[in-house]
Structure formats: C-alpha cells, structure tokens
Amino acid sequence: MNRDELRRALLETLSDVAPEGDFDRLAPERPLRDQLDIDSYDFLQWMVALHERLGIDIPETDYPRLATLNSAIEYLAVHAPASRP
Amino acid sequence: MPSLGADMEAGTLVEWLVKPGQKVKRGDVVAVVETQKGAVEVEIWEDGVVDALVIEPGTLVPVGEVLATLHSEGMAAASPATQPTSAPRTPAASAPPTAAAASAERGRISPAARRRAQELGVDISKLAPSSADGIISIADVEQAAHQIAPAVNKQAAMRQAIGAAMAKSKREIPHYYLGNSIDVTHALGWLAQENTKRSVKERILFAAVLLRAVAVALKETPELNGLWIDQQFRPSTAVHLGVGIALRGGGLVAPAIHDAQDKGVPEIMSTLADLVQRSRSGGLRSSELTDATITVTNLGEQGVETVYGVIYPPQVALVGFGRMVERPWVRDDAVQIRSIVQATLCADHRASVGHRGALFLTALERLLQQPERL
Numbered sequence: 001m002n003r004d005e006l007r008r009a010l011l012e013t014l015s016d017v018a019p020e021g022d023f024d025r026l027a028p029e030r031p032l033r034d035q036l037d038i039d040s041y042d043f044l045q046w047m048v049a050l051h052e053r054l055g056i057d058i059p060e061t062d063y064p065r066l067a068t069l070n071s072a073i074e075y076l077a078v079h080a081p082a083s084r085p
Numbered sequence: 086m087p088s089l090g091a092d093m094e095a096g097t098l099v100e101w102l103v104k105p106g107q108k109v110k111r112g113d114v115v116a117v118v119e120t121q122k123g124a125v126e127v128e129i130w131e132d133g134v135v136d137a138l139v140i141e142p143g144t145l146v147p148v149g150e151v152l153a154t155l156h157s158e159g160m161a162a163a164s165p166a167t168q169p170t171s172a173p174r175t176p177a178a179s180a181p182p183t184a185a186a187a188s189a190e191r192g193r194i195s196p197a198a199r200r201r202a203q204e205l206g207v208d209i210s211k212l213a214p215s216s217a218d219g220i221i222s223i224a225d226v227e228q229a230a231h232q233i234a235p236a237v238n239k240q241a242a243m244r245q246a247i248g249a250a251m252a253k254s255k256r257e258i259p260h261y262y263l264g265n266s267i268d269v270t271h272a273l274g275w276l277a278q279e280n281t282k283r284s285v286k287e288r289i290l291f292a293a294v295l296l297r298a299v300a301v302a303l304k305e306t307p308e309l310n311g312l313w314i315d316q317q318f319r320p321s322t323a324v325h326l327g328v329g330i331a332l333r334g335g336g337l338v339a340p341a342i343h344d345a346q347d348k349g350v351p352e353i354m355s356t357l358a359d360l361v362q363r364s365r366s367g368g369l370r371s372s373e374l375t376d377a378t379i380t381v382t383n384l385g386e387q388g389v390e391t392v393y394g395v396i397y398p399p400q401v402a403l404v405g406f407g408r409m410v411e412r413p414w415v416r417d418d419a420v421q422i423r424s425i426v427q428a429t430l431c432a433d434h435r436a437s438v439g440h441r442g443a444l445f446l447t448a449l450e451r452l453l454q455q456p457e458r459l
Contacts, residue, residue, distance in 0.1 A: 040290050051286070
C-alpha cells in the first residue's frame with residue numbers, strides 16, 4: 001500500500017469511529033484525539049478497525065505512535081502487511 | 086411512560102415492537118422511546134399478553150402515563166403494562182394529564198430518518214410525512230431542521246434536563262467529599278502485561294480495572310450502594326455500576342453495568358464497550374438507565390486530575406477518577422516516579438458518614454495494589 005492508500009484507510013476507519021469529526025479541517029500534525037474528540041474507547045475501536053482492514057495487530061505500546069495522522073501513516077508504512085489475502 | 090432517570094419528564098413513543106394479543110415476558114423489549122438522551126429500548130417488567138396499545142407512535146408522553154395495557158395469560162382483566170418500571174419513583178396517580186393528544190394520525194418514521202432527526206435535534210413528534218405512504222423520511226426531517234430555532238434543539242433540552250436533576254441533587258442531598266491519591270503503577274504494569282496476551286479486540290482499558298475495584302470495595306461499605314427513597318436509605322445487594330459516558334456533540338448518560346459484583350475485569354470491559362457503543366448509537370435499554378445504584382465518572386481523559394462530582398439522585402454516592410499522572414512518590418524510603426490517580430468520593434451524608442466513606446477509598450487503594458486478584 002502506498003501512503004495515499006494508507007491515508008485513505010486511516011481516514012475511513014476513523015470516520016466510522018468518530019462520525020461527527022470535522023475531517024475537512026484535520027491538521028495532519030496535530031493529535032487526532034483532540035481534533036476528533038475521541039476517547040480511549042474510540043481509540044481502541046479504531047485499532048480493531050485497522051486490524052480488520054489491514055490485518056495489522058498494533059501492540060498497545062505503539063499506540064502513541066499513532067497520535068497524529070502523519071505519524072500514523074508513517075507507522076503503517078513500516079508495519080502494515082504488504083498485501084491482504 | 087417509565088422514568089428513565091431523575092432528569093426525565095417526558096418521552097416520545099417512537100415505535101411499538103409488540104402487537105395486541107402478543108405474549109410477552111419480563112425483560113422483553115416492547116417499545117422504543119425517544120428521550121433527551123437518545124432512543125431507549127423499553128423493557129417490560131411483567132409476564133403477560135398485550136391487551137391494547139394506548140399510545141400512538143409519535144406521541145410525546147409524560148412520565149407516568151399509561152402506554153399500553155397488559156393482562157395475564159388466561160385472564161381478561163387489563164392492567165397498565167409498562168407501569169411497574171417507573172412505579173417506585175413516579176406513581177401513576179401523580180402523573181400529569183397527557184399533553185399530546187392530537188398526534189394519533191401522525192406518521193411513522195424510518196430508522197434512518199429517526200437517526201437523522203436525533204443528529205439534527207428535530208422533535209419527531211412534530212413531524213408530518215410529506216409522501217403518500219405516511220412514513221416520515223430523511224427529507225422531512227431535514228426540512229424540519231431548517232425551521233427550528235437553534236435554542237430549542239436537543240442539546241439544549243438535554244442540558245436543561247441534566248441541570249434540573251443536578252439542581253435537585255444539590256438542593257436535597259447533603260454532599261460530603263473525600264479524596265485519595267492512589268499509586269496505580271503496579272496495576273498499569275499488570276494490565277499492560279495482560280493486554281500483550283490479548284488480541285486487539287479483547288484488550289482491556291484501565292477504566293475496567295477501576296470499575297471492578299469500585300464494585301469490590303463496595304462490599305465493605307454497603308451504605309454507599311443503594312437508593313435514597315421516601316426519606317430512607319435502601320441498600321442494594323447488587324452493585325449496578327452507573328458509568329458516565331460522554332455523548333458526541335455534548336451530553337452525558339450514565340447507564341448501568343448490571344451486577345458488577347459478579348463480573349470480573351474482562352466481563353466488565355465487554356459490558357462497558359457494549360454500553361459505550363449503544364449510548365452513542367441510541368440503543369440503551371430502560372433498565373440500564375434506571376437501575377444504577379452508584380455512579381462512577383472518569384474525567385481523566387479530559388486532562389483533569391480531580392473530580393468533584395454531583396450525586397445522581399436517588400443514588401447516594403458518586404466515585405470520580407481523574408487523570409493518571411506521573412509524580413515523584415516516596416516508596417520504600419526512596420523517591421520514585423510513580424503513576425498516580427486521584428480517586429474522589431462524593432456521598433450523601435444522610436446515608437453514610439465520612440468515616441465509612443474514608444474506609445471505601447482506602448479499600449479501593451488496597452484493591453488496586455493487587456489487580457491480579459480483582
């Protein structure tokens with residue numbers, strides 16, 4: 001997956017978790033939690049959604065690396081499985 | 086119309102899920118009611134056969150009003166059906182006369198349109214269908230949304246309802262407050278270790294550990310768990326743990342985790358996840374909104390360290406948890422960096438005294454030092 005595809009996957013799963021979020025104004029370097037008003041429960045749901053979509057099992061200790069949109073894209077670019085069966 | 090919380094005065098019957106002549110048993114969901122806190126599935130509290138559906142969908146009904154009648158199987162006599170849900174708190178005799186009589190011919194509404202109405206703060210009892218099939222559509226809802234003044238939207242109504250309940254609480258309940266700084270370093274480490282063994286879906290949030298600890302600590306101080314009704318405290322053997330859940334776009338609900346005293350940490354977590362999901366999508370059940378015997382609020386995610394709560398009547402206590410912070414802490418004669426959480430108790434002085442409240446908080450602290458035993 002290239003970065004554009006990863007970005008799309010991230011935004012689509014996020015908008016399922018936080019449907020009321022203002023995605024048009026999302027600043028890619030600012031924390032997602034603050035901008036989308038997501039709590040730890042929503043974050044966990046997001047991890048589940050990413051697992052289902054990309055087949056990636058993100059350990060809890062790596063959660064801080066998905067704090068912003070850009071850092072999440074970077075993280076997935078390195079860790080996401082190359083392709084889905 | 087059952088009272089789905091101290092702050093509810095009326096609800097709109099959205100749809101019936103039963104028909105006259107249908108057999109029902111205690112706990113069945115029989116109707117959906119739209120409240121200021123979203124759509125709620127109303128359960129029935131008696132076995133029997135539905136006699137007549139008195140109220141038409143779309144009608145705004147005051148709490149205490151008869152929605153339907155029910156008779157026991159093999160009997161002809163009818164009795165108010167959903168009344169027992171609200172009986173302890175709102176006797177039928179004191180119910181005000183119905184305010185919305187002329188809505189019988191109002192149309193039904195599609196689930197998608199109902200959701201849209203909730204999002205837009207449109208009162209569906211005031212909607213009329215535009216199409217010939219008599220079903221209110223999303224377009225009808227959006228049309229109506231253009232016409233409502235911003236001040237009378239749903240959020241304002243919800244704020245008003247919460248305000249009324251909290252004013253009642255502060256007026257009638259002599260609150261006292263206690264706080265304790267609890268070292269949760271070990272508990273966090275234990276949970277992180279547990280979560281490495283779990284798949285993403287099964288991971289546990291620390292909130293579930295805190296909730297479990299509260300449920301266990303209450304065994305030692307039963308005077309904090311129960312309801313204050315008719316000038317006296319009625320303790321509860323079951324711990325129905327109300328959990329404050331913030332709704333998107335503002336608002337708050339505190340549905341109950343039933344029988345938390347019998348649920349281990351993983352089960353508390355799965356129940357909590359289910360409640361959060363349904364709180365935000367509008368599928369809570371009436372018993373979840375009425376049964377709580379104590380409430381826990383966790384404002385740590387908003388970044389504050391200490392919560393000074395307001396008791397949700399007729400409960401007699403509220404437990405607050407703030408943000409986890411790393412602090413220099415003296416332990417084993419040395420200063421160490423530890424993770425600290427502020428636990429607060431706000432309790433009704435009519436039901437308990439500060440000494441007992443203090444025992445609760447120290448029990449909580451002790452239990453959180455041994456999370457593996459929770």
